[in-house]
Amino acid sequence: MTVSYNLTRRQSFGIAAGAGLLLAGGGRAVAAQFPDHNINFIVPYAAGGDFDSYVREFCGILSKSLGVNVEPINQPGAAGAEAVFTLSQDAPDGYNMCIANLPGLLHVKPKPGFDVNKMTWLANLGRDTLGLAVAANSPINSIADLQALSKQRVIKMSSSGKASADYLVSKIIAGVFNLNVTIVSGYEGSVSSMIAVARGDVDLTVHSLASIANMAKSKLMKLMFVFADKSPVPGVEDATAVNQPNLGKLFQFRTVVAPPNLPPEIATKLSNALVEAAKSPEVQAWAAKIQTTLYPMDQQATLAMIAEQEHLLQTYKDFLAAP
């Protein structure tokens, strides 16, 4: 049995070429009034993590408030930096925005043509307190223990990559407490990086308190230091206890960014929609469920936060420049 149609090879080649042109020609029309078609909300990591969860939750609310579909798009790479680098080359039309991992992104080595200060920062959505965690059976219980160990051998820390907050904070504490540290990076996600501690591959890691609490419940890890003025966990050291108040200002921020030179009216519209979404009851309920801390900031407050974080990093510039 043969199914046959009388097309020549040239005609069939024409069909394929036509299909290709149809695909390539579907470019974005210039928007007369923003927004008039779908908006891409880019996640700089693979699906499944906290940043992905943020974007998917916000997409539903934003779709309703903006009146167009806001679609989550995962664009992992370079520990979260690639998506933002690529975004910097997109058209400033408001149809592409990305959630970014701050302050990690502020420290990452800029690629040609990329300037973090030229990007259009729209809003901040979340702010998680960070902590230092060691294996449950580790003899390390304080910064003093860490310093004593560092005099005997190199201390190893795990990290997901150079554009992450955990990498940046690891470098800072190595400098502040004069520790001899090797950062083993390249772990895919926070859980893998924490498992490395539980296995004994590395000595400690920096992550959000919520992530550490989950591993602590299973008796694989314990919290030994909190990057806050006052530790919410009794008996655990904090920035005040070690006389380093600036460490209490280090957080993991989840901030939304758009391409450079986005027209102010579009930026304001997106910023307002994001802040309103963060205050909605649905998002509040979701945040409580996944134990993340919503911390909505409008455009101005976000820019002030970035300036403050940059200033903070500037005070640690020697530690961050260390190899």
Place this chain on the structure above:
Amino acid sequence: MFSVWMSGFESLFVLKDILYLIAGVGFGMFFGLVPGLGGTTGLTLLIPLTFGLDTATSIALSAGVMGGVPMGGSISAILINSPGSAPNAATCLDGFPLAQKGKGGLAIGAAASANAMGGIIGTFALLLIIPLARDIVLSFGPPQFFLMCVFGLVIVSLTSSGKLLEGLLVGMFGLMISTIGYDAVTGDIRYAFGIPYLWNGIPLVPALIGLFPLTQMIRLFVSGGTIAKTANAFKFSETFEGVKATFTNWKVVLSGSLVGTLIGAIPGVGGVVAAFASYSIISQTGNDRETYGHGNIKGVIAPEAAINAKDCSTLIPTLAFGIPGSAEMAVFLAILILHGVDPGPLLMIDHQDLIYELIWALVAACVFASIAGVLLAKYLAKVTVIRANVLVPLVISISVLGSWAVNQNIGNIVISLAFAVIGYIITVIDYPRLPLVISLILGGEIERYYDQSIMISGGTPRIFIEDPVSMFLLSMIVIAILYLPAAFIVKRLFKRSKELPGTV
């Protein structure tokens, strides 16, 4: 323990959940069938739908998709040499030659039944090893992952026996390509030539679309005619012959399922290694080695059983620690978290009912997908008798669209076309394609795990022989490397000992 298994089984028998499961199977088969879409895209699209569903129904729907995707992927792998998902690349090796012989229905029947059997065996193996989940996951760190990946490379090199040098050359080429983009550990960019698209390396799915369906369509365009060289009228009984072949070759099903279960339990290694490991073991240990790659039904059964068994055991790292064993599992994790189920060691204690419902839902999805595969084989196999001038533009269009759809990037199409040319050249000069596929998949991982291991050990390679798991994996690698020369020597010795009595 038995009562918990059964309560999970009973909780599946809710009409609404079964209907969602069946809908998920259909959805999954479609996403598996179209090259480039796959289960990750399918599950991601379903996330908003699960908002309005309860946890148990969301799990049933997700399990349906996860069970349906491998079956859909097998069908396109067999009929048009296009792996719907990366692990299905192993099914192409013997499935497509069978389709060329006009036995597409036989291959689909075998794949469908091997899929179901693999899923069932994998589920029971999973139920037995769940209590050990924590120990298994904690036994694997960068040194052990590195050795697993090397093992994967070695076993694939075995499948190109007879063309070892060609296989090595193609594998080296693949490893070189895999160094393009970011170094996962140092963050440096290599060989991107200022093109941002290449910063994240060569994307796997567009490359596979180029290497398999597009290469095949170029060949079909050049040769003309149809995929099936013999235009046999399709007989429904042929599909059942395929099902029968699965049961006749139960040892192949069993070994494939066990290989899939073991490899799936290790996060980060994935289904590709499971499918190829299963294929290699069968193709290198039988008496009919020379028939593999030319349409041996066992070459379809072995990887298919492994793929579905792997899907079950991938749940171990996913549920026990929240480490997704695959991209698909990463999305599934997101669905669980959205429903207030926190993956992690406590999940095994707090939500046993949901875990066992998920496991049984996966078994049911595998069975439903297999039944659908068998029933649809008659119609789907007609693809192989469509003439080139119709099929080629159709498949090229679907493939190009699928490549673009991975992350809506036009660069993917360029990669697919480039790999189509590379794939065509490789087939014209009769070099094996598989070492290129596996080195593309594992090259980046090997580099990352090696760098991490050396950083952990402070620069000494002793880390690769310091614990029992590493020693075991190292022994497996040595055995795999020595297998071919040893088999050759043993064969020569036997031959000589048989000749000796006659010479006396």
